[in-house]
Each structure stands twice: as structure tokens, then as C-alpha cells.
Amino acid sequence: xxxxxxxxxxxxxxxxxxxxxxxxxxxxxxxxxxxxxxxxxxxxxxxxxxxxxxxxxxxxxxxxxxxxxxxxxxxxxxxxxxxxxxxxxxxxxxxxxxxxxxxxxxxxxxxxxxxxxxxxxxxxxxxxxxxxxxxxxxxxxxxxxxxxxxxxxxxxxxxxxxxxxxxxxxxxxxxxxxxxxxxxxxxxxxxxxxxxxxxxxxxxxxxxxxxxxxxxxxxxxxxxxxxxxxxxxxxxxxxxxxxxxxxxxxxxxxxxxxxxxxxxxxxxxxxxxxxxxxxxxxxxxxxxxxxxx
Numbered sequence: 001x002x003x004x005x006x007x008x009x010x011x012x013x014x015x016x017x018x019x020x021x022x023x024x025x026x027x028x029x030x031x032x033x034x035x036x037x038x039x040x041x042x043x044x045x046x047x048x049x050x051x052x053x054x055x056x057x058x059x060x061x062x063x064x065x066x067x068x069x070x071x072x073x074x075x076x077x078x079x080x081x082x083x084x085x086x087x088x089x090x091x092x093x094x095x096x097x098x099x100x101x102x103x104x105x106x107x108x109x110x111x112x113x114x115x116x117x118x119x120x121x122x123x124x125x126x127x128x129x130x131x132x133x134x135x136x137x138x139x140x141x142x143x144x145x146x147x148x149x150x151x152x153x154x155x156x157x158x159x160x161x162x163x164x165x166x167x168x169x170x171x172x173x174x175x176x177x178x179x180x181x182x183x184x185x186x187x188x189x190x191x192x193x194x195x196x197x198x199x200x201x202x203x204x205x206x207x208x209x210x211x212x213x214x215x216x217x218x219x220x221x222x223x224x225x226x227x228x229x230x231x232x233x234x235x236x237x238x239x240x241x242x243x244x245x246x247x248x249x250x251x252x253x254x255x256x257x258x259x260x261x262x263x264x265x266x267x268x269x270x271x272x273x274x275x276x277x278x279x280x281x282x283x284x285x286x287x288x289x290x291x292x293x
Contacts, residue, residue, distance in 0.1 A: 001109035001129065002054045003045055003178075004100050006093060007064065008115070009034040014063040018089045022204055035262070036278060037118070038066060039292060042074070043285040044119035048256070051125045052111075055291065056103055058082075058096065060089060067293075074291040077103050087201045094151065095201035097213035101186035112179040112213060114259075120249075120284065121232065121256035130227055134180035134220060137230030139173045149173070150208040154200075158211060159218035162192045174217045177233040177257050181216060182225070189219045232256040239263040243276035250280035 009015065011034055020026065045052050056075045059065060065076055079088055082102040087095055093114075100112060109129050128135055144153040156171035190197060193215075200210045220226050234255040236246060241260075249258065260277065 001052060001111060001125065002056065002107040003049070003052045003111045003113060004056045004058060004103065004106070005038075005041065005113045005115055006058045006096055006100075007038060008060070009064050009066070012061070012063050014061050018060070019091050022089055023091065035116075035260075035274060037260075037281060038115055039068065039289070040281040040285050041113065041115060041118050042291045043287070043289045046289040046291070047285065047287075048119035048121060049123045051123075053107060054105070056106065058100065058103075070291055070293050075105075083201070084198070087198075090201070090204055092203055092206050092210065094206060094210040094212045095197075095203075098190070098197050098201060098211065098215070100213070101181065101183050101190065101216075106183055108183050110181050110183065112181055116261060117178050117257060117259045118281075119256065120253040120258050123256050127231060127256065128178075128180040132182075133225055133227050134182060134217070135227045135229050135231065136177075136180055136217065137175045138221065138226075138228055139175075141171055141173055142169055144171070147206060147208045151206075151210045151212050152214055154209065155211045155213075155215035156218050158193055158196055159189070159215055159222055162189060162219060163222050165222060172214075172218060172221065174214055174221075175231055175233065176235060177231050177259055179213060179217055181213075182220060185220050185223075185225065186216045189216060234258045235261065237261045237263060238265060238269075238273050241273070243272050246273065247276045247280040250277070250284050253284075 045055060054075055056077050058077045060079045065071065079090065079096065082099040083090065083095060090096065111128060141149060144150045152173045153171040157167065160167065197211060203210060232255045234249060236258065238260065
């Protein structure tokens with residue numbers, strides 16, 4: 001299987017210029033802040049997921065790729081390589097996710113990572129796919145409070161519609177961790193609902209009318225292709241996590257994967273958390289990966 005990572009460095013002046021020109025608003029710092037952790041995601045994939053064949057880093061511009069990356073090993077995919085030109089530039093993760101399956105040469109089985117998700121324990125292929133079927137846990141919701149859950153509900157409803165299922169007041173939400181995807185199923189659904197996907201791809205920043213990559217997981221789930229079993233993971237929000245709790249977990253993880261979710265922080269708190277996370281990651285993964293120069 002392959003791995004796909006979407007990445008944004010909000011400090012990149014080329015990217016910032018495009019963002020401010022397109023949106024006419026200042027960059028939303030917490031959404032696009034680069035914590036300097038990409039190298040540890042790549043180290044985690046190499047040392048904790050040795051079964052991964054190819055890794056693809058999806059970015060908007062060549063200037064987004066960190067200087068330490070070995071481009072002869074890490075496959076760089078630009079938005080223009082997979083997203084229709086009329087929807088670019090985009091600063092919305094959702095239309096990017098809708099087009100990841102179009103990466104040239106991508107394996108049938110692939111794991112999709114946001115850049116705040118990290119393998120920290122020894123993983124096995126069967127943790128994510130078994131006999132060609134994705135493995136992931138699900139939650140059920142009635143109330144769609146906030147933009148994120150509204151987008152999840154939109155995705156669930158469109159997956160049901162594509163399969164001719166009745167509407168429901170309930171909607172599902174997969175675990176917020178790396179997503180096991182089947183390229184052929186993504187292609188199949190994309191062809192069925194391309195008009196709806198294209199319509200929502202036109203928004204340059206996130207709105208509660210968007211779809212997200214859960215559309216593909218929900219589609220596979222309602223087709224009976226998904227095995228319901230939770231991926232071993234821990235979720236931290238930097239809004240409430242202490243530097244000590246993050247450091248302790250990263251140094252002695254009790255789960256195989258971790259998501260460290262960014263929020264708006266004071267500068268002092270950001271610096272404390274940033275230093276704790278980087279020092280713990282460096283201690284846990286001291287050796288460079290093949291993706292680093």
C-alpha cells in the first residue's frame with residue numbers, strides 16, 4: 001500500500017501571497033501553522049510502517065516542500081496535477097481530499113494522512129486492510145453541530161444518495177485518523193457524483209456546504225466493504241493537552257497512531273507545546289528517514 005500526505009506551510013511567502021490575494025483576508029494562523037513535525041511523520045512511516053511502498057506529499061507549490069526533503073525519494077504532487085484548474089488556487093482541504101485518488105501511479109490500497117497524524121507504534125498491514133477491505137472505526141451522530149460535523153453529514157448523505165439509500169437523520173463519522181482508501185472505489189464514486197464534488201470544490205476556503213474525504217469511506221461502508229474495527233490511536237488537542245502529557249505519550253506511546261490537533265493558542269503556550277513536541281519526537285525518532293537529505 002501507499003501513503004498520501006497533504007501538507008501546508010503557512011509561512012511560505014509564495015503561498016501566503018496567493019492566499020491573501022485570493023481570499024482578501026489575513027492567513028488563519030492556527031489552521032495553516034507549520035509545527036515542524038513533517039519529518040517525524042515521515043520517520044514514523046518508515047520505521048513504524050515498513051510495509052508502505054510509496055509516499056506522496058501533496059502541496060500547492062514547489063516552494064511548500066521543505067529544504068530537507070529528498071525529492072528523489074519522496075513523491076511530490078502539486079495541486080495542479082490532480083485538481084481541475086478552475087478550482088485553483090484552493091486553501092480548502094476538502095476539494096484537495098476529493099481528488100487524491102487521481103495521483104498518477106497511486107496504489108489501489110492507500111492510507112491518507114493529514115500532516116498532524118503520526119505513526120508512533122509498530123503497525124501491521126492488517127491494521128488498515130484485510131483481504132482488500134479497509135479497516136476503521138465509526139461513530140454515529142444525530143446533531144451536526146459546527147462546520148466539521150456538518151461537512152461529515154453532507155458526505156454521509158451524498159454517499160447514501162449515490163447508492164440509492166433512503167435519507168436518514170443519523171450520519172456516520174469515521175475515526176479522525178489516517179484513512180484507508182481503495183482507489184477503484186474512489187474513482188467509481190467520483191464518476192457517479194462528479195457534479196456535486198465539482199460544485200463544492202469551487203469554495204476556496206472551507207464552508208459548511210463542503211464535502212470531505214469521508215464521502216469515500218461512507219460509500220465503501222454502505223457498500224459493506226469496510227470492516228468496523230478501531231485503528232489504535234490517541235487524539236490530543238493542544239487546547240487542553242499539557243506539554244508533559246504530550247511528551248510522556250510520545251516517549252512511551254500506548255497507541256499506534258496519534259493525532260495532535262492545532263487550535264488558536266497564545267504565543268507562550270504555542271512555544272511551550274512546540275518545544276515539548278519536537279524534543280519528544282526527536283528523542284523517539286532520532287534517525288533520519290530515507291526521505292531526508
